[in-house]
Amino acid sequence: MPRPTLEARRATGPITLDGTLNELAWSLADSTRGTFYQSIPDQGAPATERTVVRVLYDDERLYVGAVMYDSRPDLLVSAGMEQDFATQDSDIFGFALDTYLDRQNAFLFAVNPAGALFDAQAFNDQQSVNRAWEGEVEVSTRITDEGWVAEVAVPLTTLRFRATEGAQSWGLNFARRIRRISEDSQWAPLTRQFRIYKMSRAGTLTSLEGLRQGRNLWVKPFVNGVRTDGAQAASQGEAVEGGFDLKWGITPQFTLDFTALTDFSQVEVDEQQINLTRFSLFFPEKRDFFLENEGIFAFQDARVRNFRTGSGPQNFKLFHSRRIGLSAERTPVPIAGGVRLTGRAGGYAVGLLNMQTRDKGGSPAENSSVVRLRKNVLGSSDIGVMFVNRAGTGPEVAGDYNRSFGADANLRLAGGRMLLNTYLALTDEPGADGDRTAGLLEVAWRDPLWDASMLLKTVGDDFNPGVGFVARRGVRQGFVTLGAHPQPDIPRVRELNPYVDIDLYSDLKWALETREITPGLGVSFLDSGILTLEYAVSYERLAAETRIAGASVPAGEYDFGAFTASYQSNLGRKVGGKLSITQGGFFDGERTSVGGSVTIRPSARLFVEGTAQRNRLTLAGRTFEANLFGGRVRLARDTRTFLSAFVQYNESADELQTNIRFNLIHAPLSDLFLVYSERRNPAPEAGEAGLIDRAITVKFTKLLAF
Incomplete structure (x- = not known):
């Protein structure tokens, strides 16, 4: 089936987001005509319910209006009102925008009938998704007797695209999930192993003319106050700190991020894990600054949806940002500041990062730098190189360093049904005289019926990425799998x-x-x-x-x-x-x-x-x-006001962990947080302290756009 196309039309007047689509411009807009095609359960068949989508734009925003007809609107499912809700458990309407038309990368947006928003970035033609990315987006939904309506406005400053004098086209796909009948459907048809962000199979949005991103400068200052105590608290007493994050679209292709006196006190605590292996546990990154554009810095064992690959990022990452600003015991190390430059030029994806930490107790100040280059090849594949450097900056660690070098290739062949991934990496640090290399070759196949893969991997006994993660050293691995569907x-x-x-x-x-x-x-x-x-x-x-x-x-x-x-x-x-x-x-x-x-x-x-x-x-x-x-509880007053609580008891360690968080989104991408967290021994022995550590934090952020 040929790629579907949809013409974007310039709005003839103001658009009010109210979930009604009653402006004249909507009636004049091109539409998808109502037919989506199932990927699940009846692949290739028309969706059981009609979905009609239109796209408008003006000098400041892109507008997407969708009508989801439904014979049982009383059975619609909304899995939460918080941002980045569980899309797999909800009725949703979603769309993916490939603004550079490279058929590899995309901005993702999805909404549910309650008006909650999910937004993310997808990289490398479905190979990785950064769910922590957040953009300034406005949403309005309305449930009717015939189904539900979604009206979404995406400011052009939220997106990145080429500035051209004439018309430009973007890659585009729409998706809908009807939860009560477990049906997924898309505008550009997909087989069941793929998702909406499989951009090599997406349709095309045409006729976008005169788009400009403007100055595209965001400054986000913050101030937070914290009170800490407890027998193992890193510090005791009260403190008030402030800092800011800055984002500047220096060109339509490149974005500069700067952070000063960085603070992540609002981030939800790590969940404890029971380790039944003899190797280190992997804890994921949760801090927004490092999660944004994370896919550009990915150099790791691949974990690709619907492929059985035999490994994943939990086994190896040449760059794992959790090694910056967090100690080995997962306690915060203060960050003085950092800068990141990401973008695309001449077919290359570029990522540069530099972060400086401050001295804190047993954690001396360090500087970490990352350089990442990736070149698009063969349409939806890439090859690249990475350099990572970690250097002590305090007087007692001035000669300490750890460096990592790597080259990788990620080929997506046979229309995305075949993956060929390979890398070679090397580390260097004082005193390392063993095998300091790691390498991988992996071939995987996945079509609607069969999946198979083969992996060969070697990790030297002295391979040590100082700003990365490796679960097992001094080994060679072989993995094969065969499955049917x-x-x-x-x-x-x-x-x-x-x-x-x-x-x-x-x-x-x-x-x-x-x-x-x-x-x-x-x-x-x-x-x-x-x-x-x-x-x-x-x-x-x-x-x-x-x-x-x-x-x-x-x-x-x-x-x-x-x-x-x-x-x-x-x-x-x-x-x-x-x-x-x-x-x-x-x-x-x-x-x-x-x-x-x-x-x-x-x-x-x-x-x-x-x-x-x-x-x-x-x-x-x-x-x-x-x-x-x-146990976990989440309560939402609306899509801007939330209260959550998380409690966990580790019986082996006899430790009770509590995290309670209130979040008010008082303006777009601007928050007020009130966070209470503690670790406690619920039954201390005589002479032992019951309270291990406790912190009460108030944090206020405000996005200023110029």
Whole structure:
């Protein structure tokens, strides 16, 4: 089917966002004529409900107006009112804009019937998505007897595009999800393994003339006051600080970001994890400054939606921004400031970053720099290089440094059904004399029926990216998988996914360390429930006594197997949940793990979740438990006022963690935060402090646009 096109027309008068689309300009606009095509469940068939979309623009904004006809508007689902709500659990209308028409990258926007907004950036033709990106966007929705209406205004200063004298075209796709019947459909048709941000298959928006971004300068000052106390608090007492972030579109292709006296006190705390492996845990980045344009700086093991790749960013990232401004214990290290330049020129994506931290206790001041270049090739593929430098700037660490170098290629072939990824990286630091290299070659295939992949990887014993993350050093890895995705005529079943994974690790001398063979079956139901059954046959060789889950496991060779069954219901319903059970051997003992969650969403304004993870382990001759319990509540007054609370109890550490956060969005991209967080020992021994640390924070930000 040829790419669909839609003509954008200049608005003939003012557009008022009220969810009615009653201005004359809307009636004169070109439209999608109402036909979208399903990707799920009945791939290629017309959507069961009509969706009509029109696009207007003026000197300041791009307007998207959509009418989602629905025979049962009383059954619409809105999964929250907060920004970046759970789109997979909601009715949504969404669109992706490829403003450079490179068929690789896009700005993403989605709204639900309650008027909540999801916005993100997508990179490398669906390979990565930055959900933390935020743009200044206005939304109005309205539910009618015939369905619902969405009216979205995107200021041109929110987007990046080429300034041209004549007309220009952008890549474009629209998507709709009808949650009650688990139907996904798009304007430019997609097969079921792809999503709306698969821009190599998107349609085209034409006839955009005379677009200008203006001065495109944003300044966002902040002031925050904090009071801290507790036995392990990094500091005691009160403090008032201020700083600012600046964003300047110095050209239509390049954006400069500057931050001074950076503060992230409003960021939600990390969730605790139970580590049942012998390797380091990966914690994701949550700080907005580092998440914006994160995809440009990606140099990592790929994790691509609907591909089984055998690895992912949780195993390796040459640059992991969490290493800046956070200690190894995940406590904040003050940041003096930083600058970032990102953009595109001559077919290259460019990313430059420099950050300076301040001295704090056992964390001396450091400077971190990143240079990233990527070149678009073969339409939707890229090749690139990266350099990362970390240097001590305090007098006691003036000679300390760590440097990382890398080159990578990410090829998307056969219309996006085939991936070929490879990289070679090298690190350098004083005293490193072992193998300081890492390399990967990966080939993956995914079409509507089959998926298969092969991965070969090596990581040297002295490979140490100082501003990156690597879970396992001194190993060679081989991974292969084969799976199928038939859609048999079975009542209530949408898709079956039988598969087998084989994962091998050896040391650098090719002596086997780990082998895991996992046959499994996934069942996707028409109501969006997912059942997974697996049996993992494992071999582990420990060269020395090793701490695992708090127990010291002797050196030796271990063969064991374990069965896992998991089920996730349709989380778009008022009551949903997940359940996972693992039973079987575990090194020299046994493991029984039961984990799950229950979610309650009586309306778009209220969300309640309870989680539990119970692990009964027999290791090294002793039996013990490692348990984790948590709860979360989110309450919304409207799309600008929110209260959330998160509580988690780690039974093994006997630690209770609490985070309560109030957020008022008083103006676009401008916030008032009130945050209370603490860690506490609920049953201290005699002479021990119950309060580990506590902080009360008030933070005010205001976006100033020029």
